[in-house]
Amino acid sequence: xxxxxxxxxxxxxxxxxxxxxxxxxxxxxxNGVYRVLLKDLGLTYPQYLVMMVLWxxxxxxxKRLGEHLRLDSGTLSPLLKRLEAAGLxxxxxxxxxxxxxxxxxxxxxxxxxxxxxxxxxxxxTVTGFDLDELRDLRSRLDRLTTALDEAALEETPGCR
Amino acid sequence: xxxxxxxxxxxxxxxxxxxxxxxxxxxxxxNGVYRVLLKDLGLTYPQYLVMMVLWxxxxxxxKRLGEHLRLDSGTLSPLLKRLEAAGLxxxxxxxxxxxxxxxxxxxxxxxxxxxxxxxxxxxxTVTGFDLDELRDLRSRLDRLTTALDEAALEETPGCR
DNA sequence: CACAATTCAATTGTGCACAACTCAATGGCG
DNA sequence: CGCCATTGAGTTGTGCACAATTGAATTGTG
Numbered sequence: 001x002x003x004x005x006x007x008x009x010x011x012x013x014x015x016x017x018x019x020x021x022x023x024x025x026x027x028x029x030x031n032g033v034y035r036v037l038l039k040d041l042g043l044t045y046p047q048y049l050v051m052m053v054l055w056x057x058x059x060x061x062x063k064r065l066g067e068h069l070r071l072d073s074g075t076l077s078p079l080l081k082r083l084e085a086a087g088l089x090x091x092x093x094x095x096x097x098x099x100x101x102x103x104x105x106x107x108x109x110x111x112x113x114x115x116x117x118x119x120x121x122x123x124x125t126v127t128g129f130d131l132d133e134l135r136d137l138r139s140r141l142d143r144l145t146t147a148l149d150e151a152a153l154e155e156t157p158g159c160r
Numbered sequence: 161x162x163x164x165x166x167x168x169x170x171x172x173x174x175x176x177x178x179x180x181x182x183x184x185x186x187x188x189x190x191n192g193v194y195r196v197l198l199k200d201l202g203l204t205y206p207q208y209l210v211m212m213v214l215w216x217x218x219x220x221x222x223k224r225l226g227e228h229l230r231l232d233s234g235t236l237s238p239l240l241k242r243l244e245a246a247g248l249x250x251x252x253x254x255x256x257x258x259x260x261x262x263x264x265x266x267x268x269x270x271x272x273x274x275x276x277x278x279x280x281x282x283x284x285t286v287t288g289f290d291l292d293e294l295r296d297l298r299s300r301l302d303r304l305t306t307a308l309d310e311a312a313l314e315e316t317p318g319c320r
Numbered sequence: 321c322a323c324a325a326t327t328c329a330a331t332t333g334t335g336c337a338c339a340a341c342t343c344a345a346t347g348g349c350g
Numbered sequence: 351c352g353c354c355a356t357t358g359a360g361t362t363g364t365g366c367a368c369a370a371t372t373g374a375a376t377t378g379t380g
Binding site: 009010012013014015016017018019020021022023024025026027028029030032033034045048049052053055056069070116117119120121123124126127128129131134135137138140141142144145147148149151 | 183215294311
């Protein structure tokens, strides 16, 4: 098999801790900055992610939305209800397939797009990020995610 | 000021979406893999992070724990109660400063350390990660977090 | 056509993140 | 010493993540 390198398990645990912390911390730091910027728009961070998908695709069933965001109905259903209560989206049972629910932007939801264009500009300004570096970080994270997803599949108990 | 590059705001929003998604997705993918591995130990991912700090420091007040993890008492108090209910830690009011609560490992909590050494090894094995690349990713994430934190300070409404 | 398996959204229950708040202990300062 | 601002933990309320379950609609198969 793999020629296991001579790494002290305790060091590995320490490194593991550092990775976990870093990712955890980065996510929450991201969240915190967005929280402030999104307050003006009346959106939470996950709601912002949902709206971005809708701004791009206009209208789509909950299922597709979930695929884009890696979220299931348990998370999306209440979130979408709140967006509907805020007047940003409407939810309608599909007439073609009554199991499915179509989510579409209201005019108000559409209009929010204009104001949302400000957000990434302010993020970029405020953090002084280099665009290329961000792209690079993104691709690394994506590779990480892919590797983890594949690992998760093999790791699932009882899947052999 | 900064010589603003000619970037279409819509492209920026798209890139923003990608970064947000990637970070969000990576965190959740990480979480998912750990969830499976930690099930054996009876820990959630955040509980694992808390235990790692305790394994390293042995005993410390809730306040210090929160500083290590960037978490406040609102998150830690109930989490620590669950760890106490599981018999892994004990919480005792400090006699020196009765505002503060010391968190220390029980023998059972100490013993779990041995089994926890397995976790990062299995993560490393299962994902086939290169240690150097992980270290590199970690430093990038840390720089991101630092930049975001500084940005958050300047961005806080009413701080000028 | 009828029935079983699948698909999709919603609900329930647990746990985490965080803001806002309470309350007691502490520490300074006049 | 007495008062008051600060500190530390805990509580409450809102929202997200996810597993497990429910129930209705649809699809596949005999």
